[in-house]
Amino acid sequence: MAKFVLLLAIVVALVWLTRVGRRRASGGDAAAPPAAPKEAMVACAQCGLHLPNGDALPGRGGLFCSEAHRTQFEQSRR
Ligand SMILES: [Zn+2]
Numbered sequence: 001m002a003k004f005v006l007l008l009a010i011v012v013a014l015v016w017l018t019r020v021g022r023r024r025a026s027g028g029d030a031a032a033p034p035a036a037p038k039e040a041m042v043a044c045a046q047c048g049l050h051l052p053n054g055d056a057l058p059g060r061g062g063l064f065c066s067e068a069h070r071t072q073f074e075q076s077r078r
Contacts, residue, residue, distance in 0.1 A: 046073040 039052040045062030046069035056063035057070050061077060064070040 044069055046070070 039054055041050045042053050042056050042063045043050050044056070044065035045059070046064055049065045051065050053063075056065065057067060058064075059070040059074060061073050064073065
């Protein structure tokens with residue numbers, strides 16, 4: 001039983017070391033923090049206004065600044 005516990009401890013240690021190694025290799029150091037999640041800007045398909053991706057309304061023809069433009073765009077395509 002003692003051998004089994006020892007083996008388990010070695011396996012856990014190896015897995016942990018592998019994870020730490022991967023994190024370091026991927027550039028997760030404090031000196032090089034990952035790029036801040038900057039919100040992408042998209043253009044309204046109807047009027048061309050630029051707005052953050054999170055504020056855009058997805059529609060059938062693309063992304064829109066407002067519901068009115070989404071409706072206008074979809075009606076003009078019909
Ligand atoms: Zn618009």
